[in-house]
Amino acid sequence: MLEILGVIGTDATARDLRRQIEAAPESERGEVYIDSRGGSLAEADRMLELLRPHRPTALIDTAHSAAAYLAVQLPRRMVYPFGELLIHSAWRCDGRTGDSDAEEIAKRNRMMAAAFVAHSRLTLAEVETLIRGESYVKADEAVRWGLADGVVRF
Structure with a gap:
């Protein structure tokens, strides 16, 4: 099973994910466990591109922010009974300040909104x-709203 753990872009990177994919037998590329408080949307996009060819099922423990954006775009999403997603506005743009920040935040919010609408x-x-x-968003809401396909059963 592949894993995305920690902050995307710091603890979990596309480079790390590529290494996991390359090291894993094909039979272990069908699921990706997600326990992340979010991070970089740009890095989440890079990770998504690596995952798409393998069409993995997202097993969602914690998927906040950029991790929720990534998880909902995978072909199948299962959330643990105690799992949650966090959806909120982009709030930082890589240290830049000023009007361009407001424009970039609005752009990122539109990008996230499009992904959530398309996959829910x-x-x-x-x-x-x-x-x-x-x-x-708790597990039952995620399923009801179409952000997840089901709840992981033990």
């Missing part, structure tokens, strides 16, 4: 509401 049963208005708040 939520409308754009509903996703925008989630993004504006610090929206913790």
Whole structure:
């Protein structure tokens, strides 16, 4: 099983994921365990590109922020009964400041919204509401809203 653990872009990188994929037999590339408090959207995009050819099932423990954005774009998503996703506005743009930050944050929010709408049963208005708040989504809500396909059963 592949793993995305920790902060995306710091603790978990596309380079690390590539190493995992290369080292894992094909039979172990079908699932990716996610326990991440978020991180870089750009790094999440790089990780997603590495994962797409393997079409893994996301096993979601904690998927906050960039990790939720990554997880919902995988072909199958299962969330642990105690798992959660966190959806919120982008809040930092790699240390830059000023008007360009506001524009970049708006761009990232649109990118996240498009991903959540495309891979759930939520409308754009509903996703925008989630993004504006610090929206913790528990397992049952994730399934009801189409952000996850089911709950992991033990």
